[in-house]
Amino acid sequence: MENIDYIMDTAQKNFGGQIESYTTMFFGVCESCRSEQGLTKLAATADS
Ligand SMILES: [Zn+2]
Numbered sequence: 070m071e072n073i074d075y076i077m078d079t080a081q082k083n084f085g086g087q088i089e090s091y092t093t094m095f096f097g098v099c100e101s102c103r104s105e106q107g108l109t110k111l112a113a114t115a116d117s
Pocket of ligand 1: 102
């Protein structure tokens with residue numbers, strides 16, 4: 070994954086103070102859960 074520190078510059082544009090650090094979290098399902106369960110959910114939402 071490439072460096073995403075540019076996110077601090079983007080956030081800084083809308084904040085008058087000084088951003089000194091940030092935390093990024095990712096949530097999701099693993100590959101096997103995705104293939105077992107995700108496909109049916111994705112198919113269901115794709116129609117709406
Ligand atoms: Zn899983």
